[in-house]
Amino acid sequence: MKFLTSNFLKCSVQDCDRSNDNFPLKFDGEKCQLEQDEGLEFNPEFLLRIIDRVDWPAIVSVASDLGNTTLPPTKPEFANEELSEEDMIILRDLHTLLIQTNIVEGQMMCRNCGHIYYIKNSIPNLLLPPHLA
Amino acid sequence: MSRPEDLAPPEVFYNDSESQKYTSSTRVQHIQAKMSLRALELLNLSETSFVLDIGCGSGLSGEILTEEGHIWCGVDISPSMLATGLTRELDGDLMLHDMGQGLPFRAGTFDAAISISAIQWLCNADTSYNDPKRRLMRFFNTLFASLKKGGKFVAQFYPKNDDQAQQILGAAKVAGFSGGLVVDDPESKKNKKFYLVLSSGTSVEDERVNLQGVTMSAEEMVKVRRDKKNVKESNKTYLQRKKELMRKRGRTVAKDSKFTGRKRRSRF
Numbered sequence: 529m530k531f532l533t534s535n536f537l538k539c540s541v542q543d544c545d546r547s548n549d550n551f552p553l554k555f556d557g558e559k560c561q562l563e564q565d566e567g568l569e570f571n572p573e574f575l576l577r578i579i580d581r582v583d584w585p586a587i588v589s590v591a592s593d594l595g596n597t598t599l600p601p602t603k604p605e606f607a608n609e610e611l612s613e614e615d616m617i618i619l620r621d622l623h624t625l626l627i628q629t630n631i632v633e634g635q636m637m638c639r640n641c642g643h644i645y646y647i648k649n650s651i652p653n654l655l656l657p658p659h660l661a
Numbered sequence: 662m663s664r665p666e667d668l669a670p671p672e673v674f675y676n677d678s679e680s681q682k683y684t685s686s687t688r689v690q691h692i693q694a695k696m697s698l699r700a701l702e703l704l705n706l707s708e709t710s711f712v713l714d715i716g717c718g719s720g721l722s723g724e725i726l727t728e729e730g731h732i733w734c735g736v737d738i739s740p741s742m743l744a745t746g747l748t749r750e751l752d753g754d755l756m757l758h759d760m761g762q763g764l765p766f767r768a769g770t771f772d773a774a775i776s777i778s779a780i781q782w783l784c785n786a787d788t789s790y791n792d793p794k795r796r797l798m799r800f801f802n803t804l805f806a807s808l809k810k811g812g813k814f815v816a817q818f819y820p821k822n823d824d825q826a827q828q829i830l831g832a833a834k835v836a837g838f839s840g841g842l843v844v845d846d847p848e849s850k851k852n853k854k855f856y857l858v859l860s861s862g863t864s865v866e867d868e869r870v871n872l873q874g875v876t877m878s879a880e881e882m883v884k885v886r887r888d889k890k891n892v893k894e895s896n897k898t899y900l901q902r903k904k905e906l907m908r909k910r911g912r913t914v915a916k917d918s919k920f921t922g923r924k925r926r927s928r929f
Binding site for chain 2: 529530533535536537538539540542551567568571573574577578581583627649650651652653654655656658661
């Protein structure tokens with residue numbers, strides 16, 4: 529699962545919809561394994577498009593769950609249409625973090641109901657047992 | 662022809678051998694690619710988008726999305742299908758999830774969503790606690806939330822009968838989607854394909870549904886304007902007009918005869 533996807537996933541339990549704690553899911557840093565996938569192409573247009581939708585505090589909190597505390601507290605902004613070289617460097621960093629970082633193994637927990645979702649072979653299992661569905 | 666929907670639940674039906682068979686069959690690949698391209702054509706995405714693929718299986722439709730330059734996420738209920746997908750080195754994210762339990766995504770996540778041959782499974786009641794009506798509602802409600810404003814959803818599906826198509830369309834309308842059903846090859850029994858084309862509100866970017874290659878099945882309505890001032894309608898034409906209207910609405914209407922609209926005079 530890409531790091532970017534973790535910024536959109538919330539708990540799928542219906543009762544958690546009413547809570548504010550169902551997003552972001554809390555990753556267990558000790559059990560998580562990360563992998564860099566270099567095969568994915570750098571696509572600045574897509575990044576610029578998706579960055580509006582990204583919830584930056586959630587990115588920071590998930591990154592610190594996974595052991596990366598070097599992220600800036602505010603979302604990088606790209607005001608100009610024309611991208612400067614600095615902007616490109618930031619975008620490349622974002623690409624490395626959001627698109628190329630894969631969470632291969634691990635587990636994540638809903639902060640509201642405490643349900644644990646397991647990630648295996650980079651596929652998260654989001655199925656709910658019958659009593660929660 | 663038997664429907665896989667009638668045989669077993671999806672996670673049981675698409676077991677290791679079946680998903681291997683499904684993915685390696687060139688005929689299936691060809692049909693899936695054709696339908697994915699058609700769905701993308703109906704979506705009419707202008708630039709690189711974040712797309713959700715519901716019922717992605719082994720990623721046959723996802724490959725098309727990658728080729729078209731989109732970034733995608735896929736959910737599917739069958740572990741074997743996903744395992745087959747893992748061996749195919751896909752660029753998108755795969756997730757094991759049941760769409761009837763609601764899509765677990767934050768509001769406004771995706772630009773668009775597609776689904777190829779999947780949503781008819783929602784109409785099945787495979788377990789004692791599966792209520793198709795509830796599952797359909799939950800699915801469309803959460804899908805509506807996870808699409809951005811003006812986001813579109815195109816789903817190719819195989820309805821068992823007209824009722825099922827209406828049930829799915831009705832649930833989508835209740836959830837707030839606007840849109841309808843596009844039928845390709847309506848005359849052919851074998852190649853007939855149903856596409857559910859939905860959009861959630863209107864977007865800021867002036868996007869329009871791509872209606873290329875779509876023919877309207879309903880005749881164009883010709884509005885008959887009567888000049889009310891000049892022509893005074895006779896009793897007979899009034900009756901015939903009303904009867905025609907009721908016939909169009911499907912009511913049982915008495916046949917027209919030479920006595921229609923005549924006065925019943927007293928004999929004595």
